[in-house]
Amino acid sequence: MKRVVSVSLGSSRRDKRVEAVFFGERFSVERIGTDGDLRKFAELIQELDGKVDALCFGGMDIWIRCGKHRYAFREPKKLAQLVKQTPVVDGSGLKDTMEREAVHWLQRNNILDFRNRKVLLVSAIDRFGMAEEFWKLRADLRVGDLSFGLGIPVLIKSQRVYETLGKILLPLIVQLPISWVYPTGKKQEQIEPKFERFYHWAEVIAGDFLLIRKHLPVPTPSSPVPLLGKIILTNTTTRDDVELLRQLGVLLLITTTPELEGRTFGTNVMEGVIVAHLQRRPDELTRDDYMQALKELGWQPNLKKLF
Numbered sequence: 001m002k003r004v005v006s007v008s009l010g011s012s013r014r015d016k017r018v019e020a021v022f023f024g025e026r027f028s029v030e031r032i033g034t035d036g037d038l039r040k041f042a043e044l045i046q047e048l049d050g051k052v053d054a055l056c057f058g059g060m061d062i063w064i065r066c067g068k069h070r071y072a073f074r075e076p077k078k079l080a081q082l083v084k085q086t087p088v089v090d091g092s093g094l095k096d097t098m099e100r101e102a103v104h105w106l107q108r109n110n111i112l113d114f115r116n117r118k119v120l121l122v123s124a125i126d127r128f129g130m131a132e133e134f135w136k137l138r139a140d141l142r143v144g145d146l147s148f149g150l151g152i153p154v155l156i157k158s159q160r161v162y163e164t165l166g167k168i169l170l171p172l173i174v175q176l177p178i179s180w181v182y183p184t185g186k187k188q189e190q191i192e193p194k195f196e197r198f199y200h201w202a203e204v205i206a207g208d209f210l211l212i213r214k215h216l217p218v219p220t221p222s223s224p225v226p227l228l229g230k231i232i233l234t235n236t237t238t239r240d241d242v243e244l245l246r247q248l249g250v251l252l253l254i255t256t257t258p259e260l261e262g263r264t265f266g267t268n269v270m271e272g273v274i275v276a277h278l279q280r281r282p283d284e285l286t287r288d289d290y291m292q293a294l295k296e297l298g299w300q301p302n303l304k305k306l307f
Helices: 038-048 074-080 098-108 128-136 145-150 159-173 196-201 209-214 239-247 267-278 287-297
Strands: 002-008 016-022 025-033 054-058 063-066 069-072 118-121 140-143 204-206 231-234 252-255 302-305
Touching: 002 038, 002 267, 025 267, 038 074, 054 074, 054 267, 063 128, 063 159, 069 074, 069 159, 098 128, 098 267, 098 287, 118 128, 118 196, 128 140, 128 159, 145 159, 145 209, 209 231, 209 239, 267 287
Parallel strands: 002 025, 002 054, 118 140, 118 204, 204 231, 231 252
Antiparallel strands: 016 025, 063 069, 252 302
């Protein structure tokens, strides 16, 4: 049996281990949270090095992209260099393939027509493939990197403005501690209602679930179901997350990764499964390799009506 382990800077309360069959092979898939402890993270990946078929970095990106430019976060890149034998993935390969295809699959199968639809993408640098496809389909897209990443209450509408800001800011941002730009440890368990008008404006809310969850609106007497009729496009949801979204009035939950025992894992885990199956390092794989693997898996987004 092949073993794929996601080591995450996130909360250990979201840990999960399942066994499943992919490509006709049996896999053990596990997520281990380190509660924001970088030292524990480093010790764990070194302990697992050479003992598992793929190591997946969760709660952080190693690589992000904006336009034609690719950047590496300083802390995750240094951590990846500690691993000498086992392939390391962060999900960026599938964010450039599977998540692009997810948008087109939904459009092609008349699940959602994104043309002129109001879409809030909480972070485009984290979901660069998805962002580019929304723009291509002429969605009314608003990008929330400044708000959900840096706390600045401004959404970006223009792809040109987004890419220009990216060229200026990203070389600086990738030098910051990862905890400054993404919720880690116990912060993943906290909801701080903020930017309510952004959630209310959107018809579709897309992107990393922990960023979506971070500032979810709460019920009030005047708005008892604040996300009534909304559509969420994401992954890494648990049963508790699904129940929370149901209580808030979400109409449809779409996840881009398979549901395993009530949990949808991140793109990093699915990328780890593909890398382990192909027995090749991620830098050796092309978009076509990923798309062929997804075809073999019979992949398609999961749809769950909630309200």
